[in-house]
Amino acid sequence: MIQIVTGDPRPVFRQIVDEVRRKIASGELAAGARLPSVRALAMQLTVNPNTVAKAYAELTAEGLAEARRGVGLFVLEPSRDRLSVAERQRRLDEAMRQFVDSIVGLDFDIDEILARLEAELAPFTPSASGRRRPLT
Amino acid sequence: MIQIVTGDPRPVFRQIVDEVRRKIASGELAAGARLPSVRALAMQLTVNPNTVAKAYAELTAEGLAEARRGVGLFVLEPSRDRLSVAERQRRLDEAMRQFVDSIVGLDFDIDEILARLEAELAPFTPSASGRRRPLT
Amino acid sequence: MIQIVTGDPRPVFRQIVDEVRRKIASGELAAGARLPSVRALAMQLTVNPNTVAKAYAELTAEGLAEARRGVGLFVLEPSRDRLSVAERQRRLDEAMRQFVDSIVGLDFDIDEILARLEAELAPFTPSASGRRRPLT
Amino acid sequence: MIQIVTGDPRPVFRQIVDEVRRKIASGELAAGARLPSVRALAMQLTVNPNTVAKAYAELTAEGLAEARRGVGLFVLEPSRDRLSVAERQRRLDEAMRQFVDSIVGLDFDIDEILARLEAELAPFTPSASGRRRPLT
DNA sequence: GTGGTCTAGACCACG
DNA sequence: GTGGTCTAGACCACT
Numbered sequence: 001m002i003q004i005v006t007g008d009p010r011p012v013f014r015q016i017v018d019e020v021r022r023k024i025a026s027g028e029l030a031a032g033a034r035l036p037s038v039r040a041l042a043m044q045l046t047v048n049p050n051t052v053a054k055a056y057a058e059l060t061a062e063g064l065a066e067a068r069r070g071v072g073l074f075v076l077e078p079s080r081d082r083l084s085v086a087e088r089q090r091r092l093d094e095a096m097r098q099f100v101d102s103i104v105g106l107d108f109d110i111d112e113i114l115a116r117l118e119a120e121l122a123p124f125t126p127s128a129s130g131r132r133r134p135l136t
Numbered sequence: 137m138i139q140i141v142t143g144d145p146r147p148v149f150r151q152i153v154d155e156v157r158r159k160i161a162s163g164e165l166a167a168g169a170r171l172p173s174v175r176a177l178a179m180q181l182t183v184n185p186n187t188v189a190k191a192y193a194e195l196t197a198e199g200l201a202e203a204r205r206g207v208g209l210f211v212l213e214p215s216r217d218r219l220s221v222a223e224r225q226r227r228l229d230e231a232m233r234q235f236v237d238s239i240v241g242l243d244f245d246i247d248e249i250l251a252r253l254e255a256e257l258a259p260f261t262p263s264a265s266g267r268r269r270p271l272t
Numbered sequence: 273m274i275q276i277v278t279g280d281p282r283p284v285f286r287q288i289v290d291e292v293r294r295k296i297a298s299g300e301l302a303a304g305a306r307l308p309s310v311r312a313l314a315m316q317l318t319v320n321p322n323t324v325a326k327a328y329a330e331l332t333a334e335g336l337a338e339a340r341r342g343v344g345l346f347v348l349e350p351s352r353d354r355l356s357v358a359e360r361q362r363r364l365d366e367a368m369r370q371f372v373d374s375i376v377g378l379d380f381d382i383d384e385i386l387a388r389l390e391a392e393l394a395p396f397t398p399s400a401s402g403r404r405r406p407l408t
Numbered sequence: 409m410i411q412i413v414t415g416d417p418r419p420v421f422r423q424i425v426d427e428v429r430r431k432i433a434s435g436e437l438a439a440g441a442r443l444p445s446v447r448a449l450a451m452q453l454t455v456n457p458n459t460v461a462k463a464y465a466e467l468t469a470e471g472l473a474e475a476r477r478g479v480g481l482f483v484l485e486p487s488r489d490r491l492s493v494a495e496r497q498r499r500l501d502e503a504m505r506q507f508v509d510s511i512v513g514l515d516f517d518i519d520e521i522l523a524r525l526e527a528e529l530a531p532f533t534p535s536a537s538g539r540r541r542p543l544t
Numbered sequence: 545g546t547g548g549t550c551t552a553g554a555c556c557a558c559g
Numbered sequence: 560g561t562g563g564t565c566t567a568g569a570c571c572a573c574t
Contacts, residue, residue, distance in 0.1 A: 009230075011564055018237045025240045038547065048566045053547070061333060064241070066415055070546045070574035076415070080243050081358045088242050092249070094145075095238035100256050101154040102231035104161045105200070106224050110257050113228070114250055120236050121246050143338055143348070147558055184559050281502075283549055290509045297512040310562065320551045325562070336513070342559035342561045352515050360514050364521070366417075367510035372528050373426040374503035376433040377472070378496050382529050385500070386522055392508050393518050419573055456574050 001036065004045050012047055016055035017062075024064055024075055026123045035065065035073040137172075140181050148183050152191035160200055160211055162259045171201065171209040273308070276317050284319055288327035289334075296336055296347055298395045307337065307345040409444075412453050420455050424463035425470075432472055432483055434531045443473065443481040 004015045023029040035041075038056060042049040056073050059065040063082045065073050083091075103113065138155045140148050159165040171177070174192060178185040192209050195201040199218045201209045219227075239249065276287045295301040307313075310328060314321040328345050331337040335354045337345050355363075375385065410427045412420050431437040443449070446464060450457040464481050467473040471490040473481045491499075511521065 013564080021241055022237065037545080039545090050567085051565065053549095054564090056547080067547055068414055068574090069419055069548085069572070072546060074414075078241075081356045083242075083359070084353045084356045086353045087355070088244075091242060092239055092244060092252075095235055096252060096256055098238070099231055099235040099253070100260075101158065102234070103228055104154075104260055105157050106219070106227060108224070108228060110254065110261055113257070114254060116228075116232060117235070117253065118246065118250060120232055121249070124236075124240055125246055142340060142346075147341055149558080187559060190558090285549080293513055294509065309560080311560090322552085323550065325564095326549090328562080339562055340559090341557070341563085344561060350513075360516075363514060364511055364516060364524075367507055368524060368528055370418075370510070371503055371507040371525070372532075373430065374506070375500055376426075376532055377429050378491070378499060380496070380500060382526065382533055385529070386526060388500075388504060389507070389525065390518065390522060392504055393521070396508075396512055397518055421573080459574060462573090 002041065002045070004047070012045075013051050013055040013058070016041075016045075016052065017058050020055070020059055021062075021064060022124075024078075029075050031075050031077045033075045035075070037072055138177070138181065140183065148181075149187050149191040149194070152177075152181075152188065153194050156191070156195055157198075157200060158260075160214075165211050167211050167213045169211045170207075171211070173208050274313065274317070276319070284317075285323050285327040285330070288313075288317075288324065289330050292327070292331055293334075293336060294396075296350075301347050303347050303349045305347045307347070309344055410449070410453065412455065420453075421459050421463040421466070424449075424453075424460065425466050428463075428467055429470075429472060430532075432486075437483050439483050439485045441483045442479075443483070445480050 002016060002019050004012055004019075008015055010018070020029065020035065029035075035056070036044070038049050038052045042052045045052070056065070056067070059073070060067055063079060064076060066076050067073050138152060140151045144151055146154070156165065156171065165171075171192070172180065174185050174188045178188045181188070192201070192203065195209065196203055199215065200212060202212050203209050274288060274291050276284050276291075280287055282290070292301065292307065301307075307328070308316070310321050310324045314324045317324070328337070328339070331345070332339055335351060336348060338348050339345050410424060412423045416423055418426070428437065428443065437443075443464070444452065446457055446460045450460045453460070464473070464475065467481065468475055471487065472484060474484050475481050
């Protein structure tokens with residue numbers, strides 16, 4: 001269900017966080033869904049339970065999941081207003097800067113990049129994610 | 137000429153590399169241009185000379201610049217095949233993944249993101265840089 | 273400078289976070305101030321460095337401090353708009369509920385409680401904290 | 409009658425204790441009133457009976473209620489000296505500290521907080537509860 | 545069984 | 560030297 005790659009530059013706990021966040025955003029993990037237990041996921045990924053726990057703690061801190069002691073970790077309803085508009089903008093700016101820095105000088109065609117990005121973002125478009133009900 | 141920001145998540149040497157790469161890609165630094173000496177730049181940025189040296193080493197390793205002992209670092213002619221097709225593709229994939237992970241769940245409109253990205257990439261479009269042939 | 277109490281119901285890392293947050297809010301720790309290193313504070317408190325590191329990670333995540341690799345952890349300028357209005361309200365509601373639950377049935381006089389609270393909050397009042405410059 | 413919220417940071421048994429204590433303090437549950445049986449409440453809340461039993465045990469230990477075997481839990485007469493002065497003071501101090509820690513840095517106006525708190529505490533003022541003598 | 549916390553000790557990237 | 564990450568193993572609170 002969740003996979004980690006040893007060659008990945010990201011630390012393991014971050015890979016887990018990113019993967020879960022993606023699954024939630026794409027609707028693959030719906031609100032109320034239960035994540036694998038810390039120990040179970042640690043076993044499956046053959047990493048230390050603490051590493052998984054750290055990832056889960058971050059998901060909790062981000063407001064994406066909630067821990068029910070003695071029960072497990074559950075995906076929360078998406079609440080879009082946790083961060084201020086300014087903070088969200090700041091994060092987009094930062095991500096944008098980082099992306100441009102990474103591909104600058106790689107000689108790719110802008111239209112090609114835009115097309116690819118559009119395709120990659122498609123799964124997270126509101127209508128596709130199932131996270132929001134149409135107002136009817 | 138180059139600025140570093142303490143609050144930036146990137147290490148200092150990376151900020152230097154990114155900034156120089158940007159300037160080269162945008163044409164601001166043309167082939168043959170001379171970068172400040174390690175010591176001079178370190179002084180100006182008030183960072184450790186080792187840090188600047190590390191950045192320059194990376195620029196050299198990337199094939200973007202060349203060190204002439206005792207003189208300074210010089211921007212090289214852009215060579216199309218500096219990186220293999222596979223390597224370029226790999227970097228684009230990685231940058232793409234990282235960008236998507238960063239903005240997933242921030243609830244921005246795709247079109248808005250695409251428009252912004254197009255604007256940010258404009259300065260690096262081949263025809264604008266003046267030092268590259270359009271792909272035609 | 274920072275003290276932890278073994279009898280405290282809060283975990284150690286939380287005590288550290290709370291203490292630092294208080295010092296920042298009261299102006300005792302001004303923006304730009306450097307916090308003790310992870311190892312130094314761990315030594316002083318005779319706790320595991322990881323525990324301090326966890327506290328520092330939370331301060332960083334909260335946007336109160338920033339880590340400069342190889343240098344140390346520094347207090348950031350207060351940026352009041354990181355959380356949305358709704359989120360801040362939510363947190364106040366929760367704190368309020370918890371406080372009322374804790375003192376209900378303790379038979380204290382309301383006015384007495386209000387007076388004490390006012391006194392306790394005084395050090396964090398904007399004018400006292402020194403965090404904001406008068407507009408003059 | 410009693411509701412538990414899964415998203416609540418408090419453990420379930422604590423939510424039950426708090427809710428009952430509130431109802432007693434506000435006079436909604438008068439002395440002599442009977443609380444549902446452990447099994448009945450567990451069923452209604454769909455929680456583990458052990459959890460309800462733990463909550464009831466705490467209410468008993470606090471001197472707020474009394475168990476009559478096979479019958480249920482009954483609210484006791486309020487006894488002024490249930491807790492020592494020192495203990496009451498200790499609890500107020502702790503609650504105060506926790507409250508201040510929670511809202512520090514949230515940048516609310518003190519007067520706003522005091523006003524809200526006064527409103528929230530109103531239902532528990534001695535004259536309103538009906539079961540306590542005013543302090544005169 | 546669940547998640548949360550802590551200790552001990554290690555290695556890495558950065559300056 | 561700095562902070563960041565990971566492993567290993569332990570204990571606790573809660574259900």
